[in-house]
Amino acid sequence: TSAKLFGVCLRILNDREEAEDVLQDVYLTVWNRADRFDQEKASPITWLVSIARNRSIDRLRKRGGRVIADVEEAEALADGAPLASTLLEDEDDRRRLEGCIDQLDPRHAGALRTAFFEGVTYDALAQA
Template sequence: MQPDQGRAVLVGIMGRLAVGEQDALGELYQRTSAKLFGVCLRILNDREEAEDVLQDVYLTVWRRADRFDSERASPITWLATIARNRSIDRLRQIGRRGGERPMEAAADVADAGPDAFELMAASDDGRRLRECLGALDAPTQTSIASAFYGGITYEQLAERLRVPLGTIKSRIRRGLIKLRECLAQ
């Protein structure tokens, strides 16, 4: 199946979900769960936690399917963002419980399938996103890629790059604004 066909199928499924069609959730799960589980597992580095978060992701998708806008993002991008955010939230909860694990350990988790960035890169949206990312300065590219595709929190990124947290937040915010403008052209 071509990337455009896959996107069209997922957009159709999301439309069916938005009107409450329960069968659509099962179909969406079948088509996307392996990739989204990979996103969760990369961030959490714990199979049970990743499974719990994945379930939460699909509950969120079920409740918020009507908010999906195919003009703003591809379905897999929207889903991967939810998976990433839920995984980071869970990682923070785990840390508060005292079982914090270093984020760098998540890089060792193997997943034979493409990650969220590779999936997007294979699509037309991904090609356009790569072009727009390439127009940003290197620190901004690195910060955005680490935060959104690497599953690293802003706090961890600030620590890793040895810059103030406010600098990271501002850099990413300005970069995302530039990306939005570039993608809108």
């Protein structure tokens, strides 16, 4: 996913360094707003690409540039249908992530699973 998101940022900004900065901001936004993701409204990749696109456009406007026509092309990158290779990679990533989480103490492992797989907010986790 990072390559796809970086491609969206780079296509809009046309500057590698700036695209890297925006991509980092995208992942921070995802981390801070994970509780707002609604899988009934969009797929995870569509949500991620929307954030990347919007952050890139915001950065472009901030530097005084105009939003170019290629922004519409960048939207087309998020077709919502993952490739078979992506599905396999995601499953492999999930297994590795589960293996890492299993190595944590039960309290921390439970908190991570609850936050990311059940959608519980960070505030609710902190109070639990």
